[in-house]
Amino acid sequence: MRRFRTDPIGDANTAMRRLPVAVIAAISLASCASKEPAPIHAHALSRAELTPAEIQYGRAPHRDPSVTYGRDVVIVDGGADIIRERGADGLSWTIDARAPHANEMSVGKIAFVTNQCVGRVLAVERRGPDLRVVLGPAELTDLFERLNVAASGLAVASPDAIERPLPELPGLTWPIDSSGEDGPVRPDVGSLLKAAALEGGDLPLQRSLYRLRTIQNVPPGTPGILPIVPPIRFQTKKPLNHADGEAIELQNANDMKGVRISAQAQLYLRKPTVDFELHINFTRVDARLILHNAAGLKLAFDSAVSDQFRGNINWHGEGPAHSIQLSGNPPLALNIRNDLWVSTVMSARQSVFNAGGEYEFNADLGFTFHDSQFTVVGPKGLIVRRSPMSNMNGVSLGPSGLILRHAVSMTVGVGGLGFTVGPTLGVGTSAGVALGADTGIIKCRGASVALQVQGGVGWTIPSGLAEFVNGFLSILKIRGIPSHGGYSTPWKQVAFSGERMTSGVCR
Numbered sequence: 001m002r003r004f005r006t007d008p009i010g011d012a013n014t015a016m017r018r019l020p021v022a023v024i025a026a027i028s029l030a031s032c033a034s035k036e037p038a039p040i041h042a043h044a045l046s047r048a049e050l051t052p053a054e055i056q057y058g059r060a061p062h063r064d065p066s067v068t069y070g071r072d073v074v075i076v077d078g079g080a081d082i083i084r085e086r087g088a089d090g091l092s093w094t095i096d097a098r099a100p101h102a103n104e105m106s107v108g109k110i111a112f113v114t115n116q117c118v119g120r121v122l123a124v125e126r127r128g129p130d131l132r133v134v135l136g137p138a139e140l141t142d143l144f145e146r147l148n149v150a151a152s153g154l155a156v157a158s159p160d161a162i163e164r165p166l167p168e169l170p171g172l173t174w175p176i177d178s179s180g181e182d183g184p185v186r187p188d189v190g191s192l193l194k195a196a197a198l199e200g201g202d203l204p205l206q207r208s209l210y211r212l213r214t215i216q217n218v219p220p221g222t223p224g225i226l227p228i229v230p231p232i233r234f235q236t237k238k239p240l241n242h243a244d245g246e247a248i249e250l251q252n253a254n255d256m257k258g259v260r261i262s263a264q265a266q267l268y269l270r271k272p273t274v275d276f277e278l279h280i281n282f283t284r285v286d287a288r289l290i291l292h293n294a295a296g297l298k299l300a301f302d303s304a305v306s307d308q309f310r311g312n313i314n315w316h317g318e319g320p321a322h323s324i325q326l327s328g329n330p331p332l333a334l335n336i337r338n339d340l341w342v343s344t345v346m347s348a349r350q351s352v353f354n355a356g357g358e359y360e361f362n363a364d365l366g367f368t369f370h371d372s373q374f375t376v377v378g379p380k381g382l383i384v385r386r387s388p389m390s391n392m393n394g395v396s397l398g399p400s401g402l403i404l405r406h407a408v409s410m411t412v413g414v415g416g417l418g419f420t421v422g423p424t425l426g427v428g429t430s431a432g433v434a435l436g437a438d439t440g441i442i443k444c445r446g447a448s449v450a451l452q453v454q455g456g457v458g459w460t461i462p463s464g465l466a467e468f469v470n471g472f473l474s475i476l477k478i479r480g481i482p483s484h485g486g487y488s489t490p491w492k493q494v495a496f497s498g499e500r501m502t503s504g505v506c507r
Helices: 008-018 021-035 052-057 190-197 205-216 463-475
Strands: 073-075 083-086 092-096 110-112 118-127 130-136 144-155 162-164 245-254 259-281 284-305 314-318 321-325 333-346 351-370 373-377 383-386 392-395 400-413 424-435 445-456 492-500
Touching (some): 259 333, 284 445, 351 424, 373 445
Antiparallel strands (some): 083 092, 092 130, 259 284, 333 400
């Protein structure tokens, strides 16, 4: 029997020299392949493929050579079956303390029980046979050191989507007052309002005052049922059809300020699908997330202010989130959330103002992230199907303006209730409308709508909601958390449509 040399390097070099070139090439390719695992291809799971506990709490991770988890990650075996309760706050969880590896969780570690019960451990407490843990967001590269996963054709409008409740935090009532800095960029309605304020003439004044006296005799009413002042036509009377796409409706009143608002926003989708890729190699992250078959936009609002009107509002409302579970390991999910920001720019008490519009486009929306650079994909323009200019009504002694901003956030990753982490696509609509006072000879009006796209590979908590989250954590004597993490791009406008009355007093 031939003996090899004891020098391992010499033996390897000698053996390699004696092998055919094709074999050497094959060995080299195999070596590269071992360093770079093939991507995991995920697909959407139906409810029938999930247990009742998985539908409620998500799927469990597994130890898998194709995935390298972060050094702080503690995989707690048992998955959804060991979860006893998810707190209404969305941050606290109660799990079986007897589950394997549960005792390894400590403050600072990252607990990974399911793709919803996952995050940085902020607090942990033993309660008899159970553990109560409070989890916060974690960076994507802290969750995974090496990961290569992809999917194509994920249906967004799936009957297997699972709704997620809104968080219930101390003092939190929807909508919340928020500056809306996280939302799409505000449109400029200032110039339109200035033009409206410069209107001259007093011929329509008597008729306007008669209308306003009519308003004084009728309370603002419930949202969607505003003071009946001809020729007002309600814009949000017809409910949205959620089967047409991602939508949110906000109906609320602030009687302290004498303001009532009913608003609707919808991103129309025609058989929408999502393609995504995520590659993590320690600190290097590459990602791609594309939404196919986005079709158009719908925006509408009704508003009224009474004689109790004390100031303008900046409201943020969040719609119920929903998720679609994906196959494979790690247990990712497609999470979708709707947010709506409403801001008023009213200059007079006792007024009614509403408008509605619909726009069409047919294009892909999305982004790629490579070498720490974002590339955004979007349509080249908007087609006006129903103009706000022809669907704008109001009665007021002063110019009125309103800003609607709608954001649909799609994340392929883990987490829940605002703490989802992974490639995130934001599709934003920013609309501003302005209407002049009834005291002018010509009633100036204008409208602008912008479609915006934002990409990210981290996590974001809306700034207004982050205040309540940190208030809740302070009650538990836990240090607060930042509202952003990871990489993200500012909102980028990809399409615009603007109209205004062309008159000498509307410059």
